[in-house]
Amino acid sequence: MKLQDEKSSTLQSSLLGEQPPAQSRKLRVLVIAALFLTQISSAGYGLLTKNALTGDNGVNALVFSLARDALSFPLLELMALVVDGGGKGVWRPKRQHVLRFLFMGIFGMFGNQFCYILGLVYIDAGLASVVNLMTPICAW
Numbered sequence: 001m002k003l004q005d006e007k008s009s010t011l012q013s014s015l016l017g018e019q020p021p022a023q024s025r026k027l028r029v030l031v032i033a034a035l036f037l038t039q040i041s042s043a044g045y046g047l048l049t050k051n052a053l054t055g056d057n058g059v060n061a062l063v064f065s066l067a068r069d070a071l072s073f074p075l076l077e078l079m080a081l082v083v084d085g086g087g088k089g090v091w092r093p094k095r096q097h098v099l100r101f102l103f104m105g106i107f108g109m110f111g112n113q114f115c116y117i118l119g120l121v122y123i124d125a126g127l128a129s130v131v132n133l134m135t136p137i138c139a140w
Contacts, residue, residue, distance in 0.1 A: 020111060029089045039133065042129060042133060043126075043129040044127050045129075046120065046125045046126075046129035046132065047129075049064070049117060049120055049121045049125075050124075050125035051125075052064060053117065053120055054121065060138055061114065061117045061118050061120075061121060064117060065110065065113055067113040067138070068113065069109070069110055070114075070124075101106050103114065116128065116132060119131075
């Protein structure tokens with residue numbers, strides 16, 4: 001009940017135009033900065049990929065997508081080991097789930113990014129970034 005009272009008092013103070021506590025203000029600034037950096041990095045990815053595909057020595061879209069996934073796998077694996085604490089609790093998927101994970105990896109991650117990269121060949125990088133950023137909104 002106490003947490004709910006704190007939330008309602010914070011909402012009331014924000015509706016009345018009162019200044020929020022310094023910690024809340026700092027958190028708000030951090031969230032806005034994280035959202036801004038996410039948007040900038042997503043747009044930058046579209047621009048860099050468009051340049052790599054259609055530059056002077058353009059790369060094949062399939063090769064670019066495979067190289068992207070091959071380079072990201074060790075980094076993600078390393079991050080998972082660090083977060084897990086050195087692999088103490090190693091998780092092994094059940095046999096019936098391996099095919100499902102393979103299917104989701106090919107059509108979920110690789111297929112989605114490969115189609116995005118193929119689309120970059122035909123449209124402008126700015127438009128591709130906007131369409132890519134609209135994906136969560138359309139999915140919701």
